[in-house]
Amino acid sequence: MAKVSPSLLSADFAALGKDIEMINRSETDYLHLDIMDGVFVPNISFGFPVIESIKDLCKKPLDVHLMIVEPGKFVSRFAKAGASIINVHYETCPHLHRTIQSIKNEGVKAAVTLNPHTPVCLLQDIVRDVDMVLLMSVNPGFGGQKFIEGCLDKVSELKELILRKNSQAEIEVDGGVNLETGKALVERGADVLVAGNYVFKSPDPVAAIAALKRLVSD
Ligand code: DX5
Ligand code: ZN
Numbered sequence: 712m713a714k715v716s717p718s719l720l721s722a723d724f725a726a727l728g729k730d731i732e733m734i735n736r737s738e739t740d741y742l743h744l745d746i747m748d749g750v751f752v753p754n755i756s757f758g759f760p761v762i763e764s765i766k767d768l769c770k771k772p773l774d775v776h777l778m779i780v781e782p783g784k785f786v787s788r789f790a791k792a793g794a795s796i797i798n799v800h801y802e803t804c805p806h807l808h809r810t811i812q813s814i815k816n817e818g819v820k821a822a823v824t825l826n827p828h829t830p831v832c833l834l835q836d837i838v839r840d841v842d843m844v845l846l847m848s849v850n851p852g853f854g855g856q857k858f859i860e861g862c863l864d865k866v867s868e869l870k871e872l873i874l875r876k877n878s879q880a881e882i883e884v885d886g887g888v889n890l891e892t893g894k895a896l897v898e899r900g901a902d903v904l905v906a907g908n909y910v911f912k913s914p915d916p917v918a919a920i921a922a923l924k925r926l927v928s929d
Contacts, residue, residue, distance in 0.1 A: 714740035715923045716774045718907035721854045731768045737917045741774035743905045748779035752852035759792050766793030778851050783810045790817035798822040798845045831868045838878045849886030854907040858887030870900035898928040
């Protein structure tokens with residue numbers, strides 16, 4: 712079964728408690744939190760006080776996606792705020808190995824994220840060190856964008872790299888995921904589906920999460 716990581720970016724921020732309560736009674740595997748700094752991406756989202764409040768209410772592990780420059784500066788604070796997984800972008804980390812080790816030293820799972828234009832082959836010397844690779848299937852910054860089809864081949868390529876390097880990393884995909892794109896992703900080997908609009912704009916988010924979890928390859 713696929714894992715599902717609903718992206719809180721598409722939730723109702725005036726009623727977050729209600730949405731977290733929905734997440735708790737759903738089959739959600741991780742709760743995806745998008746942190747944007749207005750520098751690495753052209754948008755600003757939320758930060759530590761919001762994560763800390765969510766941590767007190769949410770029973771699911773927090774999957775924190777850092778779309779910020781110099782993420783290494785804040786690893787310890789995100790860990791203390793309640794992150795279970797910290798995703799840093801390849802494009803923001805000149806010393807990626809060091810940043811990954813600093814995440815692990817906090818007792819948190821470490822993940823590296825690739826923008827749509829960043830090739831999978833760049834991960835060949837780090838893929839054994841990470842718990843997860845997050846492939847962006849939209850340009851990061853906003854929810855509700857159209858899935859970039861070229862991401863499907865990247866999932867296949869990453870799956871092959873993980874097997875060849877004997878890595879344990881999960882493959883997570885983020886952006887434009889719905890039942891149709893989600894199925895194609897699972898068929899290529901994706902393990903974790905991030906979904907914002909598809910879940911939170913659904914009339915029945917709990918059922919939307921369950922439907923994504925049940926996607927299997929033919
Ligand atoms: C985009 C974020 C995503 C976003 C996904 O920068 O990383 O997590 O919330 O939203 P949807 O599923 O609506 O494309
Ligand atoms: Zn994200």
